[in-house]
Amino acid sequence: MRAHNLALVLRTVANSANRPSRAAVAAATGLTRATVSALVDDLVAGGLLVEVDPPPRTGAGRPALGLALTSTGPAALGLEINVDYLAACVVDLTGTVRQRFAEHADQRLTDPARSLAALGALAARARLAAESDGLTVAGAALAVPGLVAGDGLVRVAPNLGWQNIDAIAALHRVPELAGLPITVDNEANLAALGELRVAGGDPAVNRSQPGIEPGGSGPSGGAGAVRPGHVERSSFLYISGEIGIGAGLVLDGELYRGVRGWSGEIGHVTVYPDGRPCRCGSRGCLEQYAGQEALEAGEPLAAAALGIALSAVVNLLDVPVIVLGGAYAPIFESLREGIEAELRQRVLTSGLAPVELRPAALGADAAMRGAADAIIRAVREDPAAWLRRLS
Amino acid sequence: MRAHNLALVLRTVANSANRPSRAAVAAATGLTRATVSALVDDLVAGGLLVEVDPPPRTGAGRPALGLALTSTGPAALGLEINVDYLAACVVDLTGTVRQRFAEHADQRLTDPARSLAALGALAARARLAAESDGLTVAGAALAVPGLVAGDGLVRVAPNLGWQNIDAIAALHRVPELAGLPITVDNEANLAALGELRVAGGDPAVNRSQPGIEPGGSGPSGGAGAVRPGHVERSSFLYISGEIGIGAGLVLDGELYRGVRGWSGEIGHVTVYPDGRPCRCGSRGCLEQYAGQEALEAGEPLAAAALGIALSAVVNLLDVPVIVLGGAYAPIFESLREGIEAELRQRVLTSGLAPVELRPAALGADAAMRGAADAIIRAVREDPAAWLRRLS
Numbered sequence: 127m128r129a130h131n132l133a134l135v136l137r138t139v140a141n142s143a144n145r146p147s148r149a150a151v152a153a154a155t156g157l158t159r160a161t162v163s164a165l166v167d168d169l170v171a172g173g174l175l176v177e178v179d180p181p182p183r184t185g186a187g188r189p190a191l192g193l194a195l196t197s198t199g200p201a202a203l204g205l206e207i208n209v210d211y212l213a214a215c216v217v218d219l220t221g222t223v224r225q226r227f228a229e230h231a232d233q234r235l236t237d238p239a240r241s242l243a244a245l246g247a248l249a250a251r252a253r254l255a256a257e258s259d260g261l262t263v264a265g266a267a268l269a270v271p272g273l274v275a276g277d278g279l280v281r282v283a284p285n286l287g288w289q290n291i292d293a294i295a296a297l298h299r300v301p302e303l304a305g306l307p308i309t310v311d312n313e314a315n316l317a318a319l320g321e322l323r324v325a326g327g328d329p330a331v332n333r334s335q336p337g338i339e340p341g342g343s344g345p346s347g348g349a350g351a352v353r354p355g356h357v358e359r360s361s362f363l364y365i366s367g368e369i370g371i372g373a374g375l376v377l378d379g380e381l382y383r384g385v386r387g388w389s390g391e392i393g394h395v396t397v398y399p400d401g402r403p404c405r406c407g408s409r410g411c412l413e414q415y416a417g418q419e420a421l422e423a424g425e426p427l428a429a430a431a432l433g434i435a436l437s438a439v440v441n442l443l444d445v446p447v448i449v450l451g452g453a454y455a456p457i458f459e460s461l462r463e464g465i466e467a468e469l470r471q472r473v474l475t476s477g478l479a480p481v482e483l484r485p486a487a488l489g490a491d492a493a494m495r496g497a498a499d500a501i502i503r504a505v506r507e508d509p510a511a512w513l514r515r516l517s
Numbered sequence: 518m519r520a521h522n523l524a525l526v527l528r529t530v531a532n533s534a535n536r537p538s539r540a541a542v543a544a545a546t547g548l549t550r551a552t553v554s555a556l557v558d559d560l561v562a563g564g565l566l567v568e569v570d571p572p573p574r575t576g577a578g579r580p581a582l583g584l585a586l587t588s589t590g591p592a593a594l595g596l597e598i599n600v601d602y603l604a605a606c607v608v609d610l611t612g613t614v615r616q617r618f619a620e621h622a623d624q625r626l627t628d629p630a631r632s633l634a635a636l637g638a639l640a641a642r643a644r645l646a647a648e649s650d651g652l653t654v655a656g657a658a659l660a661v662p663g664l665v666a667g668d669g670l671v672r673v674a675p676n677l678g679w680q681n682i683d684a685i686a687a688l689h690r691v692p693e694l695a696g697l698p699i700t701v702d703n704e705a706n707l708a709a710l711g712e713l714r715v716a717g718g719d720p721a722v723n724r725s726q727p728g729i730e731p732g733g734s735g736p737s738g739g740a741g742a743v744r745p746g747h748v749e750r751s752s753f754l755y756i757s758g759e760i761g762i763g764a765g766l767v768l769d770g771e772l773y774r775g776v777r778g779w780s781g782e783i784g785h786v787t788v789y790p791d792g793r794p795c796r797c798g799s800r801g802c803l804e805q806y807a808g809q810e811a812l813e814a815g816e817p818l819a820a821a822a823l824g825i826a827l828s829a830v831v832n833l834l835d836v837p838v839i840v841l842g843g844a845y846a847p848i849f850e851s852l853r854e855g856i857e858a859e860l861r862q863r864v865l866t867s868g869l870a871p872v873e874l875r876p877a878a879l880g881a882d883a884a885m886r887g888a889a890d891a892i893i894r895a896v897r898e899d900p901a902a903w904l905r906r907l908s
Contacts, residue, residue, distance in 0.1 A: 273866060281869060361776050375833070382768065384835020385752050386870060391832040394865040396825050398790060408863045434787050438829045441782040442766070444775020472799045474785040475664060478672060479777060 128165075129510035131157060135165045136174060136195075136509045145178055145192025166193060172513040173199035173262070174219065174505075195220045200505050200512055201256050203266035203306075204498030205249055206313065206491075207293075209233055209285045209369035210418075212245045214252040215491065217498035218261060219505065225255045226491070238291050246300035253302050264505055264512065265307035267497035268293055269316045271370045273388050278310040284406050285370040311500070313493035314390050317451055317486070318364035318374020319381055320496030323503075324487040362447035363439050364486065365392060365432075366493070367454040369418045375443070393417065397434045418453045429461045433468020440473045440481050451486030458485035519556075520901035522548060526556045527565060527586075527900050536569050536583025557584065563904040564590035564653070565610065565896075586611045591896050591903060592647050594657035594697075595889030596640055597704065597882075598684075600624055600676045600760035601809075603636045605643040606882065608889035609652060610896065616646045617882070629682045637691035644693050655896055655903065656698035658888035659684055660707045662761045664779050669701040675797050676761040700891070704884035705781050708842055708877070709755035709765020710772055711887030714894075715878040753838035754830050755877065756783060756823075757884070758845040760809045766834070784808065788825045809844045820852045824859020831864045831872055842877030849876035 138154050139146060146154070152162040169175040177191040197218050204215045210232055216225035227248045233241045245268075253263050270293065272283025280291040294308045359379035366372045371393030375382045383389055393413035394406050401410025414420065415431035436448055448465075450458050462483055469483075470476050488495055505512050529545050530537060537545070543553040560566040568582040588609050595606045601623055607616035618639045624632045636659075644654050661684065663674025671682040685699045750770035757763045762784030766773045774780055784804035785797050792801025805811065806822035827839055839856075841849050853874055860874075861867050879886055896903050 273869070282865070284865070373833070377768075377773065382834070385837050386835055386866070388835040388866050388869075389833060391835075391865045394832050394863070395829045396788075396863050399788065399821075399825055406865050408865075430790075434790055435829075438786045438826075439833060441785050442764070442780060442830060442833065443773070444777055444780040444782075446776050472785070472787050474673070474675070474782045474797050474799075475777070475779050478664070478779075 129508065131155075131161065132165055132169065132509045132513070133507055135162060136169060136506055139175060139193045140195055140506060145194050147190035147192055149190060151193065168513060169509060172509070172516055174509055174512065197222065197224075198260040199262065200264040200502075201259075201261035202498040202501035202505075203249055203252055203256070203263055204494040204496075204501075205245060205266055205268040205297075206270075206494040206497065207233060207241060207245055207268065207286070208271055208313065208493075212241070212248055213491070213494050214245070214248040215494050215498055216252050216256040216259075216261065216263070217495065217502055219502060221499065221502060223491075223495065223498075224259055224261065225252050227252055233286055238286070238288050239296060241286070242291075242293055242296035243300075246297050246303060249297065250300050250302035253306075263306065264515075265309070265501045266297070266303065267316070267500050268297070268308065268310045269313035269493035269497045270310060271313050271368060271372060273391075274310050274312055276387065278308075280310060285368075309500070311497065312372060312374075312387075312390065313368075314364060314366040314372030314374040315381055315383065316374075316494075316496030316500065317366050317488070317492035318362075318376055318390075318449075318496070320488050320492050320499055321362075321364050321374075321449055321451065321486055322360065322376050322379070322381070323499060360447070361443075361445045362449050363392075363436070363443075363445050364449045364451055365436070365454065366452035367416065367418060367421070367450070368452050371413050371417055373439075375445075377443070377445070392435055392439070395435045395438060397431045421453060421457070429464025430468055432461065433465040434472065436465060436481075437469055437472035440469065440475075444475070445481075446479065447482045447484065449484055449486050451488070451492050452490065455485040455489060458483075520899065522546075522552065523556055523560065523900045523904070524898055526553060527560060527897055530566060530584045531586055531897060536585045538581035538583055540581060542584065559904060560900060563900070563907055565900055565903065588613065588615075589651040590653065591655040591893075592652035593889040593892035593896075594640055594643055594647070594654055595885040595887070595892075596636060596657055596659040596688075597661075597885040597888065598624065598632060598636050598659065598677070599662055599704065599884075603632070603639055604882070604885050605636070605639040606885050606889055607643050607647040607650075607652065607654070608886065608893055610893060612890065612893060614882075614886065614889075615650055615652065616643050618643055624677055629677070629679050630687060632677070633682075633684055633687035634691070637688050637694060640688065641691050641693035644697075654697065655906075656700070656892045657688070657694065658707070658891050659688070659699065659701045660704035660884035660888045661701060662704050662759060662763060664782075665701050665703055667778065669699075671701060676759075702888065702891070703763060703765075703778075703781065704759075705755060705757040705763030705765040706772055706774065707765075707885075707887030707891065708757050708879070708883035709753075709767055709781075709840075709887070711879050711883050711890055712753075712755050712765075712840055712842065712877055713751065713767050713770070713772070714890060751838070752834075752836045753840050754783075754827070754834075754836050755840045755842055756827070756845065757843035758807065758809060758812070758841070759843050762804050762808055764830075766836075768834070768836070783826055783830070786826045786829060788822045812844060812848070820855025821859055823852065824856040825863065827856060827872075828860055828863035831860065831866075835866070836872075837870065838873045838875065840875055840877050842879070842883050843881060846876040846880060849874075 152159045176196045201218045206213045211230045213228040273281045278294050364374040373390040373392040394411045396410045398410035402414040404411035412435045416428040543550045567587045590610050592609045597604045602621045604619040664672045669685050755765040764781035764783040785802045787801045789801035793805040795802035803826045807819040
């Protein structure tokens with residue numbers, strides 16, 4: 127019960143457009159002021175909330191102190207390994223990126239152990255930088271362009287040439303990371319989760335969120351506004367263009383991972399059955415026509431190939447929105463027309479309701495941001511667990 | 518509460534492998550014997566349960582009467598209109614098909630109003646036959662090979678040449694059907710639901726079902742066995758080969774309909790981008806290579822085309838099972854090898870876990886059976902509503 131209420135108070139402050147007072151939190155949550163005060167005291171003592179100057183107001187009476195998420199409490203390490211770069215970032219409880227490190231090098235030429243050692247070194251630098259900012263790293267999450275088993279083992283990452291790589295064990299060998307909770311997930315899944323949150327449709331954040339919505343002020347609200355409990359059950363496909371192409375599928379507001387966690391392998395959907403051979407052993411995979419290397423070589427079939435594969439997605443799943451991320455986001459406008467032409471021709475329902483195409487809200491860092499966000503979200507959803515770790 | 522317990526008692530009897538006594542139902546549900554007896558009395562009076570001779574037993578004491586679903590209570594009309602036939606069936610509360618009527622004729626040559634009038638005449642015959650069997654028709658459900666809107670309007674059925682057809686209104690014009698609750702759904706969705714039930718993974722039937730499982734007796738149980746609360750959250754794609762090709766997608770034990778209810782249009786997934794023109798306006802649709810007409814013409818690309826489209830499904834959704842229904846079920850063995858070869862080549866994870874292919878458990882009547890089952894299931898899930906209709 128206390129754990130539930132701690133999370134409720136933290137969420138109410140987090141979703142509030144401005145620094146709410148204890149009284150405003152009590153009003154929004156339906157808890158008594160005394161209960162809220164005790165919970166707030168614990169969250170302040172645990173370094174999750176701070177009391178700050180109140181928002182400007184014009185009403186009578188002495189203004190109460192406002193509450194805000196700390197920028198010196200728990201933080202998350204977001205890590206990414208991709209075909210041509212390694213990266214690490216530090217994200218604080220407010221969701222702000224505080225540190226960012228990247229190293230560009232072709233990982234296909236590198237032994238997995240050496241790639242992971244280099245990533246571990248980046249992660250160690252990020253952790254030290256976080257600590258000198260007064261942050262405490264709660265955990266790390268690694269985005270990889272491949273298939274990840276439930277225990278975090280990378281089963282296959284075709285474009286890295288990885289098979290059955292225990293990335294967690296490798297990272298734990300770095301002294302600065304020893305003992306740190308580390309998870310691994312598919313990069314497109316993490317990017318799709320990041321997109322879901324940015325697009326405002328994340329039920330995990332908004333679920334059973336009571337609130338006050340000042341008329342017409344919208345999500346960025348006015349002073350004292352608390353975001354309402356609205357849950358947008360959005361459905362979209364996030365497609366991430368890198369050397370490989372991955373997709374994250376959000377159905378009714380939730381990431382659909384597939385039975386073994388291997389959904390979203392759109393890069394290996396066949397677009398031209400007798401087409402170019404692919405590293406995966408198949409022929410005519412989307413990746414061969416619309417992966418980053420094809421784009422850089424000025425491949426004329428890129429947008430058409432994307433349109434053919436995305437038409438299959440819409441015919442099969444009736445998703446109304448396609449989000450183009452990774453390398454596709456900055457060249458979105460040059461791809462749009464070619465993709466739309468295929469969707470119009472090939473989607474059975476295109477005449478009834480057109481498919482919306484849009485560029486990703488997060489840029490090239492989407493997967494790494496999504497990785498860090500997953501950890502921050504876990505702390506925000508269960509602050510009691512974090513407080514126990516501290517004690 | 519009473520509604521919930523009525524459903525619980527009915528479900529317990531329905532899921533029991535043998536005719537349980539009132540005492541066995543009380544033990545399985547945790548309700549008192551007095552409560553169970555009162556509920557059973559209501560269900561017997563409402564024509565949903567009957568008391569029958571007890572199962573043979575060897576224990577001491579006078580054997581109690583056993584309970585079973587009636588075969589003279591509520592029934593459902595399952596209707597189907599497809600490109601080359603019209604059909605109607607009557608299914609009773611036990612799930613048994615009691616009547617079946619079919620008429621083979623090419624509906625593409627027929628005006629929609631005439632097709633629906635002919636189907637209405639079949640449905641009227643089925644209803645009269647049901648009533649002379651002592652059954653009361655609770656409702657009708659119509660399976661169509663097309664896109665159905667939330668209100669039952671058939672938006673598009675490309676192979677019938679239908680656009681915006683109000684099939685419910687047309688059927689209600691038949692005097693014998695006036696006032697009967699009628700629903701319309703996509704045929705592949707209904708067939709997939711039927712398959713889900715037959716495969717034993719239907720959470721709507723088994724949900725929170727308490728039970729007694731005699732060791733090792735399996736689902737068909739021994740005397741007095743009551744099926745346990747096991748819920749198999751199966752995921753599979755059901756693909757239905759007719760003149761057109763549709764699919765029903767079951768993810769984690771639930772039919773995934775898509776945002777507008779238009780998922781599963783696998784017949785219009787592109788397999789050969791510059792291939793044959795399709796009635797839908799696109800080119801190279803699966804339907805052109807693996808629809809019933811292509812199969813009947815001895816199309817050599819049929820299995821390969823199916824394999825290409827199904828590989829896209831598995832790459833995107835990580836479903837471990839593909840069920841081949843409709844016209845594919847009887848020729849399953851002739852298609853298997855060709856499909857499997859494509860899956861092996863084109864599914865990224867085929868080396869990690871092969872995809873299971875199997876023929877549908879229900880035959881050509883799957884969609885019509887699924888339609889009727891949906892109505893029977895509604896009665897079984899909410900017997901209180903049925904009892905109110907009677908009073």
